Amino acid sequence: MSSNQQNRFDRKSAHLPLPRFSPTRRRFLKTSAAIASGLALSNCARNLSNANTGSSPTGSPTDSATSASGKLYIYTWANYTDDELIKGFQEKTGIQVVADPFASNEIMMAKMQAGGGSAYSIIYPSDYTVIEMRESGMLTPLDHSRLQGLDTLKPKWQNPVYDRGNAHSIPAVWGTTGLIYDPQKVGKEIDGWSYIWDNRKSLTRQVTLIEDVREVMGATLRTLGYSYNTTNPDQIKKAYSKLVQIKPTIASFLTTGWEDQLASGDITISMVYSQDAIALIKEKPNLKYIVPKTGSSVWTDTMVIPKSAPNPDAAYAWMNYLLQPDVAAGLVERLGTATANQAAFDLLSPETQKDDRLFPTEAMLSKCEGVAPVPARITEVYDQYWTRLTSS
Amino acid sequence: MSTSTPSSPTLAEPLPTAPRGWHKLTRLIEPIVLLVPSGVWLLLLLVAPTLLILELSFIPGFRLGQPTGGYGIGNYLEIFRPIYFQVIWRSVLFAVGCTVTCMLLGFPVAYWIAVMAPPRWRNLLLVAFVLPLWTSSLLRAYAWITILRPSGSLNSLLSALHLPNQEWLNQTPAVYIGMAYSFLPYMVLILYASLEKLDKRLLEAASDLGATPQQTFWKVTVPQTLPGIAAGGLLVFITSLGEFVVPELLGGASSMTVSRLIYNQFLGATRNWGLGSSFSILMITGVSIAIALLLKYGDRDSALT
Numbered sequence: 001m002s003s004n005q006q007n008r009f010d011r012k013s014a015h016l017p018l019p020r021f022s023p024t025r026r027r028f029l030k031t032s033a034a035i036a037s038g039l040a041l042s043n044c045a046r047n048l049s050n051a052n053t054g055s056s057p058t059g060s061p062t063d064s065a066t067s068a069s070g071k072l073y074i075y076t077w078a079n080y081t082d083d084e085l086i087k088g089f090q091e092k093t094g095i096q097v098v099a100d101p102f103a104s105n106e107i108m109m110a111k112m113q114a115g116g117g118s119a120y121s122i123i124y125p126s127d128y129t130v131i132e133m134r135e136s137g138m139l140t141p142l143d144h145s146r147l148q149g150l151d152t153l154k155p156k157w158q159n160p161v162y163d164r165g166n167a168h169s170i171p172a173v174w175g176t177t178g179l180i181y182d183p184q185k186v187g188k189e190i191d192g193w194s195y196i197w198d199n200r201k202s203l204t205r206q207v208t209l210i211e212d213v214r215e216v217m218g219a220t221l222r223t224l225g226y227s228y229n230t231t232n233p234d235q236i237k238k239a240y241s242k243l244v245q246i247k248p249t250i251a252s253f254l255t256t257g258w259e260d261q262l263a264s265g266d267i268t269i270s271m272v273y274s275q276d277a278i279a280l281i282k283e284k285p286n287l288k289y290i291v292p293k294t295g296s297s298v299w300t301d302t303m304v305i306p307k308s309a310p311n312p313d314a315a316y317a318w319m320n321y322l323l324q325p326d327v328a329a330g331l332v333e334r335l336g337t338a339t340a341n342q343a344a345f346d347l348l349s350p351e352t353q354k355d356d357r358l359f360p361t362e363a364m365l366s367k368c369e370g371v372a373p374v375p376a377r378i379t380e381v382y383d384q385y386w387t388r389l390t391s392s
Numbered sequence: 393m394s395t396s397t398p399s400s401p402t403l404a405e406p407l408p409t410a411p412r413g414w415h416k417l418t419r420l421i422e423p424i425v426l427l428v429p430s431g432v433w434l435l436l437l438l439v440a441p442t443l444l445i446l447e448l449s450f451i452p453g454f455r456l457g458q459p460t461g462g463y464g465i466g467n468y469l470e471i472f473r474p475i476y477f478q479v480i481w482r483s484v485l486f487a488v489g490c491t492v493t494c495m496l497l498g499f500p501v502a503y504w505i506a507v508m509a510p511p512r513w514r515n516l517l518l519v520a521f522v523l524p525l526w527t528s529s530l531l532r533a534y535a536w537i538t539i540l541r542p543s544g545s546l547n548s549l550l551s552a553l554h555l556p557n558q559e560w561l562n563q564t565p566a567v568y569i570g571m572a573y574s575f576l577p578y579m580v581l582i583l584y585a586s587l588e589k590l591d592k593r594l595l596e597a598a599s600d601l602g603a604t605p606q607q608t609f610w611k612v613t614v615p616q617t618l619p620g621i622a623a624g625g626l627l628v629f630i631t632s633l634g635e636f637v638v639p640e641l642l643g644g645a646s647s648m649t650v651s652r653l654i655y656n657q658f659l660g661a662t663r664n665w666g667l668g669s670s671f672s673i674l675m676i677t678g679v680s681i682a683i684a685l686l687l688k689y690g691d692r693d694s695a696l697t
Contacts, residue, residue, distance in 0.1 A: 107659050113456040205562055205644070213661045250645040251562040253661075266542045266561070376458060383662035390656070391479050391648040 295367030562644025586620020
């Protein structure tokens with residue numbers, strides 16, 4: 001009974017054409033979407049009926065999309081689009097845009113693989129998910145002759161490791177993973193992951209970590225001097241043993257939803273994506289975001305066109321629109337999303353260009369790694385340690 | 393049967409030639425017509441998906457988009473690892489704790505509404521008690537976060553009263569509080585339905601015969617409402633065993649339950665649909681047993697309210 005209410009609630013939020021929510025509301029919706037899709041799962045029977053009949057737990061607009069050709073459905077992270085962007089695109093092309101948010105790559109993948117995402121012509125997967133989607137044949141190779149402005153991308157993103165030559169994807173937003181904290185509360189500057197281990201006695205339930213196996217294990221591996229992408233089970237085991245030491249400090253594993261607790265001082269430190277940290281610091285300038293000195297992960301969220309896309313023409317139009325330097329620069333200024341577009345970067349104000357939370361220096365980036373897929377048997381090793389960590 | 397179908401005689405009497413076979417036919421068709429819609433519904437949306445999960449649960453390590461091996465019982469063997477036992481044990485503990493709390497808190501309320509409150513207020517009181525159910529359980533969980541967080545309303549109140557602050561959020565106490573709050577109305581409703589039928593003459597008779605109020609309660613009231621207690625207890629136990637929202641939002645990093653584990657296997661960080669399915673089957677089996685008990689021992693009339 002109550003789960004029906006959840007779904008109705010979620011359906012409402014998923015259909016909103018993304019007005020600019022206040023960040024609190026946005027966060028609430030993000031978390032609600034995650035919870036509500038989880039609710040659909042807690043009722044196991046309903047879950048597979050969803051997978052089976054191809055209707056999505058978040059109520060995707062499948063039917064209306066395939067018939068309406070002047071509409072573009074995009075599936076993206078919650079704060080990657082705003083009204084201004086969508087309006088500008090509609091004025092230019094006459095195509096109406098509906099943006100549905102997802103809270104994690106995993107949720108997006110589950111929906112796509114279960115057939116619930118056939119309405120979408122543009123999806124925003126992260127780098128390692130691009131590889132996964134490409135390998136399972138879900139992506140259309142991009143026709144570069146239909147795209148203008150690829151040459152204005154920063155050299156690093158002309159030929160990224162996750163997608164050589166941008167054959168299947170275009171970088172949209174990039175950033176790092178790091179720590180956000182209140183320097184006044186902590187009383188000193190934090191410079192790396194080791195702070196949590198050094199102060200684990202006094203940090204009981206004062207830390208939140210990202211709900212992502214590879215990010216959390218990777219950060220720990222990094223403090224031990226290993227790679228984020230190690231395939232050596234011994235090294236993974238060592239990282240697990242080290243992580244167990246700080247289990248009492250972990251209040252919760254949260255990718256979103258930590259913001260209010262951190263802002264109110266209920267928790268001291270959060271491991272977060274730079275994108276989310278910058279959004280919160282805009283409201284709470286007393287907080288500070290750092291990229292740990294031992295190195296961290298650097299990620300890229302991209303735009304792809306799935307094979308099932310009902311409206312690839314509109315998808316190319318969207319990509320071209322976002323490749324325009326002025327549009328991309330406007331997004332950086334409004335939403336605080338770091339662009340991979342050199343021409344757009346050049347348009348930014350000097351303060352924004354020098355903001356090393358948005359655009360980390362080369363010295364910082366040289367210590368960072370991208371999370372890459374590992375073989376299935378190693379994924380299992382990671383998963384087993386993660387389950388042990390989260391279940392104890 | 394012929395006497396109990398008042399509509400058919402009018403049809404049958406003017407047509408004395410209509411053979412008894414006609415009767416037989418309607419008797420055959422009637423239940424089919426009545427049962428088919430819900431039958432199809434259940435078959436499509438309950439039986440078929442459950443069978444699918446059953447199939448997935450026998451494919452060890454099934455992950456979407458990856459090649460699968462053959463059938464096997466690997467997923468079920470996995471369940472027997474100590475770490476998962478701990479999770480199952482914790483889920484059961486939460487459910488039992490929630491049931492007991494609801495019983496202790498709900499019985500006096502239901503007793504008061506059903507026996508002691510003025511009759512004309514009863515419906516109003518019941519509605520007032522059930523009113524929270526009209527809001528989303530997600531919102532109610534968020535409300536508890538606001539109350540229980542270290543800088544929340546509870547601690548402001550405790551500070552004002554010069555009492556020590558409590559850090560319950562992201563721990564077990566928050567889960568118990570949130571779950572008991574969620575399921576208390578159900579318990580009260582069922583107990584009320586049972587207590588309402590209580591024969592008050594027996595209470596008077598008991599006190600006439602010299603029983604103390606305690607004796608009356610334990611020897612007259614409780615035995616009469618036992619089916620209601622069983623129904624309420626089992627219903628709350630079943631729903632809280634599968635509860636996802638409260639442990640997920642209030643429980644933090646140290647209260648993994650079976651539902652959260654299943655969620656993680658399907659949509660969360662570790663995506664092993666096979667293992668998730670075997671846990672789902674385990675859960676479905678456990679809940680089915682509880683429902684069988686409910687049907688056998690529960691007060692079915694009050695459980696239906």
